[in-house]
Amino acid sequence: MREREERESTPIGACARALHLFYPLVAHFFFPQTKSYYRDAHGLVFVVDAADQTRWEEARAALEDAVRHPDLAGAPLLVVANKSDALPTAAAAADDVATAMGPAAADGPPGGPGGLVVSGAARPAGGGAALGHALAWLVARARRGRRADALRARPAPT
């Protein structure tokens, strides 16, 4: 931890972090087709803070922007109602978040297998069985279909 703080405090560390941050923008400018998180991803996980209702509207807008993006077409979507362990009714967290996120969470990107909303928590590790099953659902859908075939035909990003 101390090493990390020391690295960040040096000018070189700051430059490296700035470069790390802006590399995708720079790369996109020079090599527009080389690498894209949206284009290279098989599936999408969208994490919502289930314990902070004040930001659900902002989250819904961000999710809709992502789902509407053409580079994500055909991708399966998993919405995680996170921090559900901080709520008195953890089981209802997924339902409430699913309602708040609207059709974007249910449909996912167009041309894809749709979306799934699951409640998640960091403790117990991995969020328990429900999140594990949901992740298996996402992986099973992410590895087949037209989007997976298209990604397989392209060289893998490094």
Add this chain to the structure above:
Amino acid sequence: MFTLLSGLYDLATAREEVRLLIIGLDAAGKTTLLNALTQSSASASMPATRPTVGLNVGRLDVGGCSVMLWDLGGASGLRTIWER
């Protein structure tokens, strides 16, 4: 000949990889979720995370399929990078 054989070997032993992108608003718990998924359940204490600037990468095995997770920073100024 060697190239052909090594190419065939790579083809036979290559494991399918699925890449998943983790996005969401800042402080939604993306990095904590990534850590919880990739670390073994034995570690009871979760390390405190700091706001992600850039990207965290995690690897995971789901049903014999190798999964790569990209956890992108969710701060409003960083969200334009999601689609890049």
